[in-house]
Amino acid sequence: MAPRPTVVLIPSWGSGHFMSALEAGKRLLAASGGAFSLTVLVMHAPTQAKASEVEGHVRREAASGLDIRFLQLPAVEHPIDCVDPVEFASRYTQLHGPHVKAAIASLAPSFRAAAVVVDLFLTALFDVAHELAVPAYVYFASPAAFLALMLRLPALREDLTGPGFEEMEGTVDVPGLPPVPPSYMPDCLVRRKIQSYDWFEYHGRRFMEARGLIVNTTIELEASVLAAIADGRCVPGCPVPALHAIGPVIWFDPKDDDQRRHECMRWLDDQPPASVVFLCFGSMGSLDAAQVREVAAGLERSGHRFLWVLRGPPVAGTRFPTDANLDELLPEGFLDATAGRGLVWPAWAPQREILSHAAVGGFVTHCGWNSVLESLWFGVPLVPWPLYGEQHLNAFELVAGVGVAVALEMDRKKGFFVEAAELERVVRSLMNGGSEEGRKARTKASETSAEFRRAIGEGGSSxxxxQRLVGEILDLPVGR
Structure with missing residues (x-):
């Protein structure tokens, strides 16, 4: 019997990247109609917290009954003297090369690798794919605008007057977007993070080696950017790999029917439709004491209902927030003053479920791409409050390019600090059609929700x- 074709998926260990890539792989598996299986190579996460998250995801998906097998790769030593997370991830990935090669080779004789799909930060593994003559793809969990920027980094380096965009004069050309002010460049590429720039440029260059780029977006959401990439405007003179916009890739945690409904959801059940502004800043988002006071004052003065997921400061040596002590963080009297119209939740909250609730009418978000797609899936307009990664570019695109968000002014010289009066203004603007800008964002978010559903439906763009990607993989020559 001839060996069955399988697609080898190698996700990053970060939960947002891991689950997004796995969900994309499951969609690819379903679209193949059983023509190939899915093999997931799992790296040891570099921290215990991340390892526990990944183990939980793997256990759940392994029990799903789908045609997916998970292979745990051997542990490797951690690289030392890394200046930032992107350098660590890139060098850590390089050390996995021999183990990835051995794992793919071990699939025979039952399976044969038809393609290798790697996370956007794992392009060092292209060397293995090339050596085995297996076609390589990138799964890009971020927006196409960030992909366009990464492809442009080698050329943009020539325009820099310093080691980052913060000293650049004029605007930055990201094909498909309006001219981007340097202040909206991703935080990972500014503040003199030249080593980080080097590694992002490295990955951007290696994207051009891929057989295809699988992007978590839709043609309807980022038409101009996708067209600019496909037309060669990011890397003039070089043919760009095939683009596959298959988004929005959103995963939903399985619900336990016996589990008690989360307190946040029960609170929302008692609120009027579209009356609550939801504030949440992601798995690594926390605010210092001074910023918490400004948020509290802005929410109190806005007069609007709110659900605020407020996390405590990270434990020393980590980037992940803790459960908050509300008595220590919140101004005295705030909870009494907002009782009945506001809920401050000090721990993890079910973001996707909250965004799906009819009572939620706006989302103040750190602008992580998964959060953005979830919000737009449910037609909830946004107030972008970017904190790290590519989120600043996401914020610019959502306001200036897509029109689903109300811009938030922040003091970038003070660590993106937001004054109470500014938060009050944007909440009033967004909620209940408080301004023309808010009404346009609400209408556009609703339209985008409908477009998303059409895109992933039968005959939709995604x-x-x-289907084209499946056909491409099945027609490609099989690696040895």
């Missing part, structure tokens, strides 16, 4: 992209 559904068609998946």
């Amino acid at each position: 559904c068609a992209a998946l």
Whole structure:
């Protein structure tokens, strides 16, 4: 019997990247109609907290009954003297090369690798794919605008007057977007983070080696950017790999029917439709004491209902927030003053479920791409409050390019500090059609929600992209 083709998926260990890539792989598997299986190579996460998250995801998906097998790769030593997380991830990945090669080779004789799909930060593994003559793809969990920027980094380096965009004069050309002020460049590429720039440029260059780029977006959401990439405007003179916009890739945690409804959801049940502004800043988002006071004052003065997921400061040596002590963080009297119209939740909250609730009418978000797609899936307009990664570019695109968000002014010289009066203004603007800008954002978010559903449905743009990708993989020569 001839060996079955399998697609080898190698996700990053970060939960947002891991689950997004796995969900994309499951969609690819479903679109193949059983023509190939999915093999997931799992790296040891570099921290115990991340390792526990990944183990939980693997256990759940392994029990799903789908045609997916998980292979745990051997542990490797951690690289030392890394100046930032992107350098660590890139060098850590390089050390996995021999183990990835051995794992793919071990699939025979039952399976044969038809393609290798790697996370955007794992392009060092292209060397293995090339050596084994297996076609390589990138799964890009971020927006196409960030992909366009990464492809442009080698050329943009020539325009820099310093080691980052913060000293650049004029605007930055990201093909497909309006001219981008340097202040909206991703935080990972500014503040003199030249080593980080080097590694992002490295990955951007290696994207050009891929057989295709699988992007978590839709043609409808980022038409101009996708067209600019496909037309060669990011890397003039070089043919760009095939683009496959298969988004929005959103995963939903399985619900336990016996589990008690989360307190946040029960509170929302008692609120009027579209009356609550939701504030949440992601798995690594926390605010210092001074910023918490400004948020509290802005929410109190806005007069609007709110659900605020407020996390405590990270434990020393980590980037992940803790459960908050509300008595220590919140101004005295705030909870009494807002009783009945506000809920401050000090721990993890079910963001996707909250965004799906009819009572939620706006989302103040750190602008992580997964959060953005979840919000737009449910037609909830946004107030972008970017903190790290590519989130600043996401914020610019959502306001200036897509029109689903109300811009928030922040003092970038003070660590993106937001004054109470500014938060009050944007909440009033966004909620209940408080301004023309808010009304346009609300309308556009609702339209985008409908476009998303059409895109992944039968005959939709993302559904068609998946089918083309399946056909491409099945027609490619098989690696040895």
